[in-house]
Amino acid sequence: xxxxxxxxxxxxxxxxxxxxxxxxxxxxxxxxxxxxxxxxxxxxxxxxxxxxxxxxxxxxxxxxxxxxxxxxxxxxxxxxxxxxxxxxxxxxxxxxxxxxxxxxxxxxxxxxxxxxxxxxxxxxxxxxxxxxxxxxxxxxxxxxxxxxxxxxxxxxxxxxxxxxxxxxxxxxxxxxxxxxxxxxxxxxxxxxxxxxxxxxxxxxxxxxxxxxxxxxxxxxxxxxxxxxxxxxxxxxxxxxxxxxxxxxxxxxxxxxxxxxxxxxxxxxxxxxxxxxxxxxxxxxxxxxxxxxxxxxxxxxxxxxxxxxxxxxxxxxxxxxxxxxxxxxxxxxxxxxxxxxxxxxxxxxxxxxxxxxxxxxxxxxxxxxxxxxxxxxxxxxxxxxxxxxxxxxxxxxxxxxxxxxxxxxx
Numbered sequence: 001x002x003x004x005x006x007x008x009x010x011x012x013x014x015x016x017x018x019x020x021x022x023x024x025x026x027x028x029x030x031x032x033x034x035x036x037x038x039x040x041x042x043x044x045x046x047x048x049x050x051x052x053x054x055x056x057x058x059x060x061x062x063x064x065x066x067x068x069x070x071x072x073x074x075x076x077x078x079x080x081x082x083x084x085x086x087x088x089x090x091x092x093x094x095x096x097x098x099x100x101x102x103x104x105x106x107x108x109x110x111x112x113x114x115x116x117x118x119x120x121x122x123x124x125x126x127x128x129x130x131x132x133x134x135x136x137x138x139x140x141x142x143x144x145x146x147x148x149x150x151x152x153x154x155x156x157x158x159x160x161x162x163x164x165x166x167x168x169x170x171x172x173x174x175x176x177x178x179x180x181x182x183x184x185x186x187x188x189x190x191x192x193x194x195x196x197x198x199x200x201x202x203x204x205x206x207x208x209x210x211x212x213x214x215x216x217x218x219x220x221x222x223x224x225x226x227x228x229x230x231x232x233x234x235x236x237x238x239x240x241x242x243x244x245x246x247x248x249x250x251x252x253x254x255x256x257x258x259x260x261x262x263x264x265x266x267x268x269x270x271x272x273x274x275x276x277x278x279x280x281x282x283x284x285x286x287x288x289x290x291x292x293x294x295x296x297x298x299x300x301x302x303x304x305x306x307x308x309x310x311x312x313x314x315x316x317x318x319x320x321x322x323x324x325x326x327x328x329x330x331x332x333x334x335x336x337x338x339x340x341x342x343x344x345x346x347x348x349x350x351x352x353x354x355x356x357x358x359x360x361x362x363x364x365x366x367x368x369x370x371x372x373x374x375x376x377x378x379x380x381x382x383x384x385x386x387x388x389x390x391x392x393x394x395x396x397x398x399x400x401x402x403x404x405x406x407x408x409x
Contacts, residue, residue, distance in 0.1 A: 009108045012104065012108060013042055013043075013044065013108075013109075016039075016080065017042075021079055021080050022048070022076050022079045023039070023044060023045065023079070023080045024046070024047060024049065024050050024067070024072065024080070024081045025039075025048075025049045025050070025082050025084050026081050026082065026083045026084060026085055026091050026095070026103075027049070027050075027083065027085035027091070028049040028050075028061045028066045029051075029084070029085075029130070030120060030121065030122050030126070030131075031085075031086070031106070031110075031130050031131055031134045032061065032084040033061070033120050034110060034113065034115055034120065034127060034131050035084045035109060035110060036061075037062075037113075037120075038106075038109040038110055038113045039082070041113075042109065044109075046082075047064065047079070048065045048066065048067055049061050049062075049064065049065070050067045050068070050069040050072050050081070051067075051068070051069060051387075052068075052069045052094075052387050053315075053387035053388065054068045054387065069094060069098075070098070072100070073098050073099065073100075078100070079100060079102065080102045080103070081100055081102065081104075082103070082105075082109070083103060083104065083105055083106055084106050084134060085134075086133055086134045086137040086138075086150055087137070087318055088105060088137060088141045089371070090318070091103075105141070107135050107138045107139060110135055111135060113131075115127045115128050115131055122284065123284055125255065125282045125284070126255070129230065129255055132230075133150065133200055133201065136148075136200050136229065137150050137200065140198070146197045146198065147196045147197045147366060148197060148200070149198075149199045149200065149370075150200050151199075151201050151202075151203060151319070151320065152199055152201070152203065152320050152321070153202075153320065153321040153322065153331060154188075154189070154203070154204060154205065154218075154321075154322045155180065155206065155322070155335075155338075156179070156180050156182075156185060156206060156207075157177070157178070157206040157207040157209060157211050157212040157215075158174045158177035158178055158179075158206070158207050158338075159174075159206060159207045159208065159212070160207035160208045160236075161208045161210075161211060161239060162238065162261070162265060162395060162397065163397050163398045163399075164394075164395045164396065164397065164398070165396045165397065165402070166293065166295050166396060167295055168291070168292075168294050168316075168331065168332070168385070169205070169295075169331040169335055170295055170331070170332065170335040170336060170339065170341075171207050171335075172295065172398055172402050173297070173335075173341065173402045174339065174401060175401045177207065179211065179212040179213070179214075182212070182217045185218050185221075186217070187353075188322060188325050188353060189218075189222065191325070191352055191353050192322065192327075193228070194359065195352060195359050195362050195363060195366070196363075196366070197227065198227050198229070199229070200229050201228075201231065201232050202222050202230075202231050202232070203233075203234060204218065204222070204231060204232065204234070205234050208235060209233055209234065210235055210239040215233075215245070215248075216241075216244075216245040216247075216248040219233065219249070220248050223251050223253050223254065228253075229253070230253055230254075230255065231251075231253055231255070232255050232256075232257055233254065233257070234257050234259070235256060235257075235258050235272075236259050236261060236265070237259065237261065237265075237267070237268060237269035237285075238266060238268055239272075240268050240271050240272045240275060246275065246276075246279060246281070247279075249281045250279060250280060252282075254282065255282050255283065255284065256282065256284070257283070258272065258283060258286070259287075260286065261394065265397075273285065288394040289391070289394055291393070291394045291395075292385060292389040292392060293383065293389070293390075293392050294382065294384065294385040294389070295332075296382075296383055297336055297339075297341045297381055297404050298381060299380055299381050300382075300383075301380065302380050304375070307374075307379050308375050310375065310379050310382070310384045311373075311374065311376065311379055313387075314330070314379075314384065314385050315385055316330045316332065316385050317329055320370070321333070321334040322334075323335070323338050325351065325352065325353030326350065326352070327349060327352060327366060328349045329349075329370075329373065332382050332385075333348055333349070333376060333378045336378055336381060337349065339404065339406070340406050340408070340409065341381075341404045341406065342378050342381045342407065343409075345377040347376075347377065348377055350362070350369050352366070
């Protein structure tokens with residue numbers, strides 16, 4: 001839909017008010033909640049949500065049903081779909097494959113919507129962050145020449161204060177985990193930001209990022225980068241940074257997400273949140289959950305069709321990760337390569353540090369890597385990670401690192 005001016009927006013809202021077709025919101029997460037409220041305030045009647053996580057279809061959302069997206073065609077032969085998922089490209093591709101062609105981004109309803117005036121299932125700062133992310137992703141989709149990345153993970157340490165056996169980022173395999181050199185990481189950030197046009201968010205990860213004593217230097221560099229809109233730091237509630245180092249988190253560009261593994265593991269959660277409140281630092285505590293059995297490294301000998309199916313259904317295939325100066329599609333690929341636990345599949349990453357290509361050529365490679373890949377060779381060493389996978393207990397602690405076969409390269 002063309003929503004470039006106020007007339008188009010008002011006409012679209014009027015059309016949605018009078019349509020006889022069901023109106024479906026694609027994505028039942030927090031932005032879906034916000035979009036539902038915006039529709040309600042505007043007088044648009046929403047029929048239901050659709051979501052690729054079949055577990056979310058067991059309960060209603062905002063008083064209306066949640067349908068499993070692959071089965072939406074069996075419910076409605078036609079519908080208007082309002083997209084609240086940040087990964088709009090994947091959403092559109094799926095809708096077109098299901099023969100739903102009447103869709104619209106959520107931006108025309110959310111751009112001027114005040115999220116703080118309403119109550120949602122998450123804290124206000126997190127709701128606004130998620131909404132802003134979705135708007136920026138949808139706006140950037142309409143600019144195909146712009147190299148925009150929704151989210152980029154950067155690994156700043158292999159060390160972790162927990163020893164989770166089933167860690168999906170494969171930290172349980174590191175036998176001698178090390179901190180990443182802050183100056184090398186800054187060079188990596190410099191090189192990457194010289195290539196891309198915009199990054200919605202950098203996610204600072206480990207391991208446990210606070211295990212790296214120079215985490216503040218890395219965060220300060222990201223905060224000073226105008227191409228980076230947000231910095232998200234993930235921590236497990238075990239470490240409380242010093243008064244000096246915690247200052248790097250005070251910027252409005254920064255959000256701390258704390259995973260709560262319970263009092264036996266996240267032992268300093270209360271002390272940490274109290275300190276964050278006193279310092280005026282934005283944070284969001286999420287209960288540990290949603291873990292699946294996806295961290296085994298073993299070849300599966302799948303054919304190309306099976307590989308494409310695993311890749312299509314993967315919920316992590318757009319979790320772009322920087323590791324060792326290379327751009328990877330997901331944390332499994334990045335850490336499996338870092339561990340040398342898989343062969344060196346040089347088509348499975350983009351080398352942007354040690355290369356003779358100019359920026360325009362690297363941009364082309366990154367764009368093709370992100371949008372044209374049907375699957376990765378490394379996918380054959382992964383069990384797969386789809387939304388509907390059976391959950392396993394979170395954060396079972398291991399006595400030692402896991403064994404694996406190491407390749408030489």
